[in-house]
Amino acid sequence: MNLTVFGFGSVGRVLCRQALDIGIGVVAVADSTGVLVSSNSSFSSEELNTISKAKESGKRLSDISTPTATLLQPLDAVDYIAKNSQSPVVADCSAYDDPSTYLLPALARNVPIVLANKKPLTGTMEDFLKLTERRDFIRLESTVGAGLPTMITLRRILDSGDEIKKVEGQLSGTLGYILSALQKGDKFSDVVVDAKAKGFTEPDPRDDLSGVDVARKALIISRCMGQSFNLSDIEIEALYPPEFEDISLDEFMSKLPELDEIVDDKVKSAKGKDKFLRYTATVKPEGIRAGLVEVEKASPLASLEGTDNLISFETKWYTSPTVVRGPGAGVEVTAAGVLSDCMDLYGSKVRTQWGNL
Ligand SMILES: NC(=O)c1ccc[n+]([C@@H]2O[C@H](COP(=O)([O-])OP(=O)(O)OC[C@H]3O[C@@H](n4cnc5c(N)ncnc54)[C@H](OP(=O)(O)O)[C@@H]3O)[C@@H](O)[C@H]2O)c1
Known part of the structure; x- marks a missing residue:
């Protein structure tokens, strides 16, 4: 070869x-x-x-x-x-x-x-x-x-004639790192600055925080399932407001503390219901969504720490989902x-x- x-x-x-x-x-x-x-x-x-x-x-x-x-x-x-x-x-x-x-x-x-x-x-x-x-x-x-065996798992499920009900996952190591730090009580702006300094984010953290990279991964899963969605069909929740999109990187970083309270409210609201906040992608027959979700404390998604990824496949036969989990980034x-x-x-x-x- x-x-x-x-x-x-x-x-x-x-x-x-x-x-x-x-x-x-x-x-x-x-x-x-x-x-x-x-x-x-x-x-x-x-x-x-x-x-x-x-x-x-x-x-x-x-x-x-x-x-x-x-x-x-x-x-x-x-x-x-x-x-x-x-x-x-x-x-x-x-x-x-x-x-x-x-x-x-x-x-x-x-x-x-x-x-x-x-x-x-x-x-x-x-x-x-x-x-x-x-x-x-x-x-x-x-x-x-x-390198996780995600798409091969999907291929094997589809090849067996099984029917996918839902694919859900934390598909970004960067957002996983940020959300698990928020869960521990860290401030959003501090976590983003820290993740950027450690090289966990793209040079411009908006490339991660926009959710578009996660949406692209979800779209690949969806298209491989035979769906015909486009990127523009996906409901994507960015972790910053639209007015932060076109400002310079320096200005964006300096304005990050303005988002602390908004994000903190979301983390606290999940905690109040005894849940954890995670950023996930969900692929269902009716559509794709990438954004924040509140997950049960006992769920596999809640147990994720740091940059690990997790993808679960719920199908006609695997009603208790098949789960692939591990490092989802790194050269x-x-x-x-x-x-x-x-x-x-x-x-x-x-x-x-x-x-x-
Ligand atoms: N890093 C990870 O952990 C990771 C994980 C999963 C997937 N990926 C994906 O893997 C890919 C590479 O990531 P990376 O971290 O290695 O990026 P990188 O270090 O920025 O390398 C990208 C390379 O692509 C070259 N390139 C740009 N346009 C090209 C073209 N038209 N033809 C041929 N080469 C071209 C660049 O060339 P120049 O040097 O000339 O600009 C550069 O050498 C990306 O698509 C990324 O999303 C990365």
């Missing part, structure tokens, strides 16, 4: 290292400036190390010259690997949204794709259907719950999820600790 990794950032670089560790080749790596394609069958670990270090130091791939690699544009690179690479896989570890640049061209050349990137799957329904038309050519586990587990997907596509050709079953 030979990987081409689009998005040579935090996840992409770890993915390459993990791939080499289990004997999977890396034939090309890409950032927003182009695709560096090995002139040999794949990169050696020394070559990848050098490219990785250069990228980490802030260089663009288009500025890295190595005698054993050529910089190509995405379409030419996909063409090249489809013709020259053995058992190729295109992994998307970028946050780029247009599937027509390299994902659909890869599929058109019978190269399977594996995504950690949610955006191509949460654009138009037409693009989603094109990407998922042939199930043996796409895996998307790391788009929801990082190592996300990359491992991508690698596991690659193995799912071509696994029989590679021997791992699982053996040859």
Whole structure:
């Protein structure tokens, strides 16, 4: 198996290292400036190390010259690997949204794709259907719950003919961290500042607090269940008012204390009913919602601490829900999820600790 990794950032670089560790080749790596394609069958670990270090130091791939690699544009690179690479896989570890640049061209050349990137799957329904038309050519586990076996669980439930009644979950490590700190009595503004300082939020915390990232994950679950919703159909509750949307990041951070009392009232209201406040996504046949909910103290969602994710599947047969729980973010587990997907596509050709079953 030979990987081409689009998005040579935090996840992409770890993915390459993990791939080499289990004997999977890396034939090309890409950032927003182009695709560096090995002139040999794949990169050696020394070559990848050098490219990785250069990228980490802030260089663009288009500025890295190595005698054993050529910089190509995405379409030419996909063409090249489809013709020259053995058992190729295109992994998307970028946050780029247009599937027509390299994902659909890869599929058109019978190269399977594996995504950690949610955006191509949460654009138009037409693009989603094109990407998922042939199930043996796409895996998307790391788009929801990082490396947790969420989408494979959903697939197995649906394949058995079972009927999903409800999928519910805490799908954001960042919001999980914030809500469990609020539960302990911390102030909203302090918690957000602390989460930002620890690197748990995106550089602009509004990217997490808006709920849109959670909504994208819920949309992927929903579309994989055969529903045809769009992002605009989802009821999304942001943890800040609309007038905080278009102000600068500095102004947003300085205005955060204005929200303390509002959030505190919500936490106290839940406590008054002997419940916990959580930020969840719910996917039901009639629609999708992402927002704050009050959950029973005895429920699995209430027991979550820190950045862990939890997804529960309530079905016709699993009336007591099947629950998947664990770390739902982090580069190592996300990359491992991508690698596991690659193995799912071509696994029989590679021997791992699982053996040859
Ligand atoms: N980090 C996590 O824990 C986690 C968990 C689950 C899913 N994910 C998803 O995994 C993806 C990668 O996350 P990350 O943390 O590794 O992000 P990152 O460090 O920001 O890396 C993103 C990479 O994508 C590259 N890129 C941007 N546009 C591109 C294009 N058109 N073609 C090829 N490459 C392009 C960027 O290139 P430049 O360097 O040139 O800008 C950068 O190298 C995201 O979609 C994220 O949502 C991440």
